[in-house]
Structures are given as C-alpha cells and as structure tokens.
Amino acid sequence: MRERLLAAVLLCVGAFQSMAGSAAAGVDAARIAREGPSGANWFLHGGNADGAHFSPLTAIDAGNVGELGLDWSVDLPAPDGIAATPLVVDGVIYLSGAHSMVWAIDAASGRQLWSFDPGKNVTPANNWTSRVNRGVALWADLVLVTVSDCRLIALDRATGKQRWSAQTCDPQSGYSITDAPYVGGGKVFVGNAGSESGMRNRGHVSAWDAATGRFLWRFYTVPSHIASENTSAAMQMAAKSWSGNALETHGGGGSNWNGMTYDPDTDRLYFGTAGAVPYLYSQRSPAGGDNLFTSSVMALDAATGEYVWHYQTVPQDSWEYNATMNIVLAELPLGGKPTKALMIAPKNGFFYVLDRATGKLISAEHYVKVNWATHIDLQTGRPVLDPEAMYWNYPSGSRVEVWPNEWGAHGPHPMAWSPRTGLAYIPAADVPSIVTWNGPEDIGDTIEAPETVDGKPHAPGKLVAWDPLTQRPRWVVEQTVAYNGGVLATAGNVVFQGGGDGTFSAYKADDGTRLWQVATGSAISAAPVSYTIGGEQRVLVPVGSGGAMQFSYPSLHTGSATSGRARLMSFSLSGRQPMPADVVVETPLPALPAQTDSPQLIAKGAALFEAAHCSGCHGKGAVARRGGTVPDLRHISTETYQQWDGIVVGGARAARGMPAAEGLTLEQSAAIRAWVLSLALELRRQHRKE
Ligand code: HEC
Structure with missing residues (x-):
C-alpha cells in the first residue's frame, strides 16, 4: 500500500515535471538564438547555429581544468560504440547508437529516462x-x-x-x-x-x-x-x-x-x-x-x-x-573588414575558407601532408594537381603512396572553432593510402601508417590548431593513433578531445599545453559537449569506438587494449566519483581443428579475403576490434569452422548482419577458411610463447 502511494506521488511529481518541462521545452530558432549564448544547453549537433562545437561557458578554464572529476559514468548497451554527438536540453541528454537505438538520460544523475528501438x-x-x-x-x-x-x-x-x-x-x-x-x-x-x-x-x-x-x-x-x-x-x-x-x-x-x-x-x-x-x-x-x-x-x-x-x-x-x-560559420576579419565566412576541412587535407554569401574561395592551405595537389589556385579556385599521386599514370604493378588516404585527413569526427582564440581545432589523420595499380580493373588500396617520413619520426594522428587568417597551424599535438575523437572548444580557453587510445584530454586552447587527462577504458570517436546542471558547467563525453573505421582498420583507430565498453561520462569541478575499474575481458582461445591445407590454398585465401570484401567488416588481415558485434575470425570455434560454408556462402547468419558472399564458390570459401585457420593457429603459437 505504502509503495503504491509512493508510486502515485512520484507519478504526480513526474507529470508535473514533464509538464513544467514541456512548457519551457520547445526547441526552435528563437529559443536557440535567445539561450544559445548562455551555453546552458547543447541544442544542435554543432552546439549552436554556427556549428562550431564551441561552448561559451567559462567556469571550467585553463586554470582549474586539472581539478575535473567524474560526476557519473553509465554503461550503454552499444557494443559497436558511440559515434554520435549528444544533445543536451533542459537537463536531459539525447543520443543514439548502432541500429538507431535512442536514449534519453538525466544529465544530473546518468539515470535512463527512456529508450527507443526502431526495430529490425x-x-x-x-x-x-x-x-x-x-x-x-x-x-x-x-x-x-x-x-x-x-x-x-x-x-x-x-x-x-x-x-x-x-x-x-x-x-x-x-x-x-x-x-x-x-x-x-x-x-x-x-x-x-x-x-x-x-x-x-x-x-x-x-x-x-x-x-x-x-x-x-x-x-x-x-x-x-x-x-x-x-x-x-x-x-x-x-x-x-x-x-x-x-x-x-x-x-x-x-x-x-x-x-x-x-x-x-x-x-x-x-x-x-x-x-x-x-x-x-x-x-x-x-x-x-x-x-x-x-x-x-x-x-x-x-x-x-x-x-x-x-x-x-x-x-x-x-x-x-x-x-x-562538418561546416563552421564564422565572421572573420578578412582584408580589414568582418566577412561572413564558411570553414571546412574535407578529407583532402586542405582547410578552406569560403565567402558564405557567394561561395567564392577566399583561401586554402593544407593542414597535413598532401601529394595529390601542389596548392589551390586562388584565382581559379581549382587545385593544381601533383603527378605524384596520379596512380593511374604509373606502370602496372606499382605501389603508389597517396597523401592523405581515402578515409581522409579529416573524417566525420567534428572539428571545433573558438571565436575566442580564432583557431579551428581539427582532429586530423596524417596517413597515406598505398594504392597498387594493375590497371583500371584492378586497383588495390590499403592504409598503412609509416613510422618515418623523409627520415623523421612521423605521428599518424594530430590535433591541429589552425589559424584560418594566416592558413597556418598555431600548434599541433602529435598522437600515436591515427583516428581520434571529435573536438570541443570552450570559452574557458580549453579544448577537449577523446583519443583512439582511450584517453580523454584537455588542452590549453591558445597554445596546446596538455592540462588534464584520464583513461576511460575504451577508444573514443564521438565529440564531447558542455552545458550546465543547476548552474554548474559539465563536460560530457561518449566513450566507445564508433564509426566505420573500427570495422575495416581497427588498428588505425583502436587497438584491442582500448576496445572496452560504450559508456557516457560526465565531468565537473565538483565531480568526486572514482573512475570505473576497467576490465579488458580476454576470452580464452577456443579449440581448433587441425590444419591440412596447402600453403598455396592459404595464400589464395588471404587474397580472397580482400577481394570478397570480408575485410570491410572483419578488418584488414582478419584482425577485428574485440568486443563489437563483428567477430574477430581468429577467435572462432571448431563448431563455426564446421558451419563455415553455411555461414559464408549459404547466408545462415544473414539476418544477424553476416551477408552471404555473393558469387563466392565453395573452393574459394575453403581457401578463406584455410587462411583464417592458419591465422588462428599462429595466434595460439604466440600465446604459448608469452
Ligand atoms: C557486412 C559486414 C560483413 C561482411 C562483409 C562479412 N561479414 Fe562475416 N560476419 C559479420 C557479422 C556481423 C557476423 C556475426 C554474425 C552473428 O552475430 O552471428 C559475422 C560472422 C561471420 C562468421 C561466423 C563467426 C562466428 O564466430 O560465429 C564467419 C565465419 C564469417 N563471418 C566469415 C566471413 C567471410 C569469410 C566474409 C567474406 C566472404 C565475411 N564474413 C564478410 C559481418 C560481415
């Protein structure tokens, strides 16, 4: 009885809150314009209408950011991580994950308010x-x-x-x-x-x-x-x-x-x-x-x-x-007068400033190594192509380095812009594609991060603070992982970014000094956001490798050590919770059938794994991100080897996201199986040595 009464009271309070909430709640242009400058909410993907991923909040600043602590951390049922920038309005976080699951979460406590599943x-x-x-x-x-x-x-x-x-x-x-x-x-x-x-x-x-x-x-x-x-x-x-x-x-x-x-x-x-x-x-x-x-x-x-x-x-x-x-709208002092500009850092490695009234190119310079164009001609607005990356002009059989690679010097991870520092913060990857050219019908492409370039050590990942007026970097933080998370800049002279290595870091926005860092237990793709709860500034970061990179090239985005859970973490100056104790679960390696396949068959299987697009989901070299919904094939059981053809050719798991390989013959399937088994056996040998 008492329970029921309490429930009724809570219901009333709930109803009252949501009524009060909905009275103030409607999000529209007027509200975004009126409340945007306060920074209390994160209304749009890019924060406010300018798409800058910039928070005007100043309570957390370069002087005190080192004191940030955890308010709460909640695990999300999202084994493929989170790529989404969360939105936060009226104290509620809204975000989505794989299969378009949507969650509403109380930003004060981390408690889930509702979830939505769109079905198959x-x-x-x-x-x-x-x-x-x-x-x-x-x-x-x-x-x-x-x-x-x-x-x-x-x-x-x-x-x-x-x-x-x-x-x-x-x-x-x-x-x-x-x-x-x-x-x-x-x-x-x-x-x-x-x-x-x-x-x-x-x-x-x-x-x-x-x-x-x-x-x-x-x-x-x-x-x-x-x-x-x-x-x-x-x-x-x-x-x-x-x-x-x-x-x-x-x-x-x-x-x-x-x-x-x-x-x-x-x-x-x-x-x-x-x-x-x-x-x-x-x-x-x-x-x-x-x-x-x-x-x-x-x-x-x-x-x-x-x-x-x-x-x-x-x-x-x-x-x-x-x-x-992502596109940022900013007013820049160009040629002595304020100009409404548009800024973008596309895949191709150049940073563009356009006049947003007319689309006219104002300036463009490259923020990473490029060899497909020598420069962008400001008169014609067109790139001047560099023969070095024209792989189709090389003799058949050539391996051609193309900078940047086809996944891009900048991917879907948002860059940020701070009108305070006048700098754009680009999460950049400085890695080439290696194109093997055997004619138009046979173009191979892989991505490899070189350890040195021109005899000097080379960092594959970079956080680049870019001055759009001079089109030059102000500072650069070098990173060991190529693809890292999106960026948040704040008016407190701080830039926040999560790393593919699972760290969440704060840098001084004007000079790049690292001010604070925590390990979160998993690679980070998403961009952090900031808002207030009860007037106090909070910083929220979705943790867990999201996006497509994790499937094809897990090593360029996340190693097995950082393939932890997907979670949301909220930080503030008054946060006092201990960081979650992270466990990287190493599943024991299952028993394997014996291998009787010829080395020729195994080699054929390696090539077919690429040709039949298996690597697009299961990773190059069959090394997949651990813990996601696409299995690492080096860890499959004897039973799965027995069902191999049914799964790969017959489509037995098609409903679970493993498509039947179109046009693959049973002989080819056997070759891939032989190669995967050889990798699994090699992994056993390594484990025994350790
Ligand atoms: C579009 C993504 C995708 C592609 C392409 C793909 N797979 Fe899969 N594969 C999956 C997913 C997802 C699963 C897990 C399905 C499940 O949960 O049962 C899977 C499962 C498997 C399994 C069973 C593993 C186990 O532990 O039960 C095998 C074997 C396999 N894939 C082999 C291949 C081969 C060989 C190719 C290329 C011919 C390939 N896959 C291409 C996504 C893919």
Whole structure:
C-alpha cells in the first residue's frame, strides 16, 4: 500500500515535471538564438547555429581544468560504440547508437529516462551502416533520428514514443543513412550514404516538415542520366559536366553522408558531398567534365531546396576525397573588414575558407601532408594537381603512396572553432593510402601508417590548431593513433578531445599545453559537449569506438587494449566519483581443428579475403576490434569452422548482419577458411610463447 502511494506521488511529481518541462521545452530558432549564448544547453549537433562545437561557458578554464572529476559514468548497451554527438536540453541528454537505438538520460544523475528501438533495420546494402549512427536532432517537442534503412522517425521528447515516421530513400537500391538529421526553420534535413553499395546511387538531400513528417523538397547532388529530368538550371549546369554513362550505370554518387549546417539568418542550408562512383575519373567520365556536384560544398535555399552556389573542392576526383565534413560559420576579419565566412576541412587535407554569401574561395592551405595537389589556385579556385599521386599514370604493378588516404585527413569526427582564440581545432589523420595499380580493373588500396617520413619520426594522428587568417597551424599535438575523437572548444580557453587510445584530454586552447587527462577504458570517436546542471558547467563525453573505421582498420583507430565498453561520462569541478575499474575481458582461445591445407590454398585465401570484401567488416588481415558485434575470425570455434560454408556462402547468419558472399564458390570459401585457420593457429603459437 505504502509503495503504491509512493508510486502515485512520484507519478504526480513526474507529470508535473514533464509538464513544467514541456512548457519551457520547445526547441526552435528563437529559443536557440535567445539561450544559445548562455551555453546552458547543447541544442544542435554543432552546439549552436554556427556549428562550431564551441561552448561559451567559462567556469571550467585553463586554470582549474586539472581539478575535473567524474560526476557519473553509465554503461550503454552499444557494443559497436558511440559515434554520435549528444544533445543536451533542459537537463536531459539525447543520443543514439548502432541500429538507431535512442536514449534519453538525466544529465544530473546518468539515470535512463527512456529508450527507443526502431526495430529490425538490416537490409542488403547496410550491414555496416546499421552499426553506425551519428546522432539525433531536437525540434519543438520532438527527437528526430534516422535509421540505416532510410527511415526518418520523430519521437515524443518526453516519452520516447514514436510520433511519425517517413521513408526518405530506398534501402533496396543501396541507399542507407548513418548521419544525424539536421533541423532549422521547422524543417528536418536528411542526406544519405551508400555510394559504395555497388548499386545505382544518386545522392540527394531532402527536407521534411518537422511537425507532420510531410515531404517538402529534394535536391539531387548529381544530375539524372535522363536529360528531360534535369529541369532546373543547376541540374542542367551539372549535366554538362559529365561524359560517358556512369550516371546511368552507377547513379553518380555525390551523397551527403555527414555534416550539414543550417543558417537561420539567411535560411540557407550548407553541406558537403562525397566523391563519385566509379572512383577512377577516366572510367567515370572518359570525355572530360568536372562531375558536378561531387566533392563540393553546397548552399541551398532551405525554403525551396533551390541551388544558391557550389564550390567544388576536387574536380575530376579519383581519390575518394569527400567534402562531407562538418561546416563552421564564422565572421572573420578578412582584408580589414568582418566577412561572413564558411570553414571546412574535407578529407583532402586542405582547410578552406569560403565567402558564405557567394561561395567564392577566399583561401586554402593544407593542414597535413598532401601529394595529390601542389596548392589551390586562388584565382581559379581549382587545385593544381601533383603527378605524384596520379596512380593511374604509373606502370602496372606499382605501389603508389597517396597523401592523405581515402578515409581522409579529416573524417566525420567534428572539428571545433573558438571565436575566442580564432583557431579551428581539427582532429586530423596524417596517413597515406598505398594504392597498387594493375590497371583500371584492378586497383588495390590499403592504409598503412609509416613510422618515418623523409627520415623523421612521423605521428599518424594530430590535433591541429589552425589559424584560418594566416592558413597556418598555431600548434599541433602529435598522437600515436591515427583516428581520434571529435573536438570541443570552450570559452574557458580549453579544448577537449577523446583519443583512439582511450584517453580523454584537455588542452590549453591558445597554445596546446596538455592540462588534464584520464583513461576511460575504451577508444573514443564521438565529440564531447558542455552545458550546465543547476548552474554548474559539465563536460560530457561518449566513450566507445564508433564509426566505420573500427570495422575495416581497427588498428588505425583502436587497438584491442582500448576496445572496452560504450559508456557516457560526465565531468565537473565538483565531480568526486572514482573512475570505473576497467576490465579488458580476454576470452580464452577456443579449440581448433587441425590444419591440412596447402600453403598455396592459404595464400589464395588471404587474397580472397580482400577481394570478397570480408575485410570491410572483419578488418584488414582478419584482425577485428574485440568486443563489437563483428567477430574477430581468429577467435572462432571448431563448431563455426564446421558451419563455415553455411555461414559464408549459404547466408545462415544473414539476418544477424553476416551477408552471404555473393558469387563466392565453395573452393574459394575453403581457401578463406584455410587462411583464417592458419591465422588462428599462429595466434595460439604466440600465446604459448608469452
Ligand atoms: C557486412 C559486414 C560483413 C561482411 C562483409 C562479412 N561479414 Fe562475416 N560476419 C559479420 C557479422 C556481423 C557476423 C556475426 C554474425 C552473428 O552475430 O552471428 C559475422 C560472422 C561471420 C562468421 C561466423 C563467426 C562466428 O564466430 O560465429 C564467419 C565465419 C564469417 N563471418 C566469415 C566471413 C567471410 C569469410 C566474409 C567474406 C566472404 C565475411 N564474413 C564478410 C559481418 C560481415
């Protein structure tokens, strides 16, 4: 009885709180503009409307950040880590993980308020994309999330119950979504991923009415192969920049799979686009043309979806240099007068400052080693290509180093911008692709971090503090892991970043001195955020390797020692909780069948593992991140070896995200099995030696 009474009282209090909450709660342009400067909330992916990942809070500063302590830490049921930037409004954290699970968590205590599961979302093309989700958006009283099978779902912010759902693309045609939705002016903006699916893929960005889920407009990022469908002036301009039949056979690509910034002052939407498919320009557009609007920065009128301007970062790209990185809007003193600028650090290693009214290039310099272009010509706005990285001009059999690599000098991990220091903070990877060129039909590509470059020790990862006025680095922190987490800059002269090595660090924003560091137990991908609880500044970091890198190249993002749990950690100056005691669980190695396969078969298996795309999920060299949902094949049991063909060729585990290998013969399957077994046996021998 007493329990029931208490429950009733709590219910009332709960109802009162959520009523009070919803009265103040609606998130819209006016509220973001009014409250943004206080820094109490983290409204949008990039914090405020400028997309700067900058907190105006100053309570935690370069003088006291060393005293930060843990408020709480909660583990999340997200074995594939967290790539999402959390949003925090009215003391509640909203974030998403693999398979578009969404959680609402009390920011004061870490207690879960609700969770949402969109249900089954595995489709032919999205086996890896379903494991990556880069976050939610908030508008009015809604939480918006995308699902890899192209659904856009609106949830009630108070309860997590679904309010509406819209289908934004066709997953059966190879489309998928990994990015967060973006909001502005009552609309939700959604891009898509999937140009590597091998199906026809024509990138587009669409707008939906946030309140009702009604479709509003769609902007295609590349033209149609059917001339009569290219009705707008923008599509007619784009159509002239293609030759050959790639649009018809492949769709053209150019997806926006990450990063948009909405400018409420001009009602414009800014975003970048990916490269085109097929990747090799001469295959794609044999009679010339720049292939608009691939690898470009786009400005659209958000009311109508109409083209305003574009700036193409890499015309005629053959390196997969996507420009889909986060976009920061800033006012810069250029030529003595304040100029509304747009800043982006795409995959290609250059940092661009554009005039955001016109899209005109103001300046561009490289922030890591590059050898695909000598410089960007400021008169024409075009890169001046360097023959060194033109792998297609080398003799067959060549190994060509291409700087930066195809995953990019800067990936989806957000960079930050501090208007206080006038510096952008880029989480950069300074690593080449090694392209093996055997003609257009046989292009191999792997990523290796060299220990030395030009005879000097070389750091694969870098936190680069970049001055956009001089286009030079102010300071650089060298890192042992290539791909690290997103960045948060604060007005307290502090920059926060999590590392692939599992550390969470604070640096002095103006000179890069490391001020504070803790070990979190797992690699970090996501960007930290800051806000206040009861007036006190907090810093929140999602821990746990997220994103696609962990599947293909775990060693470049996280080693086995840092493949711990996914969790959220909240820090403040009054935090006094002990850090969680981390256990890296080493499962004992299972028994193995004997190996009777020939060395020739084993060698064949190694090559097939790449050719059949197994490494895209199970890792290069079959070394996978431990603890995720894609198994490390060196640790599978005798029983699994017995079921091998059923799983690999027959598709027995397709529903669990292990696709049947299309076109693989039983002989080829046996070769891969032989190679995997040889690796497992080698691992046993090493363990015995230890
Ligand atoms: C799209 C991602 C993806 C690709 C590509 C992929 N796998 Fe898998 N694989 C998975 C996932 C996820 C699982 C775990 C499924 C489960 O939970 O049962 C798995 C499981 C397996 C298993 C069973 C492991 C166990 O312990 O039960 C084998 C064997 C395997 N994969 C081999 C391969 C081979 C060989 C290839 C290439 C021909 C390949 N996989 C390609 C994602 C992938």
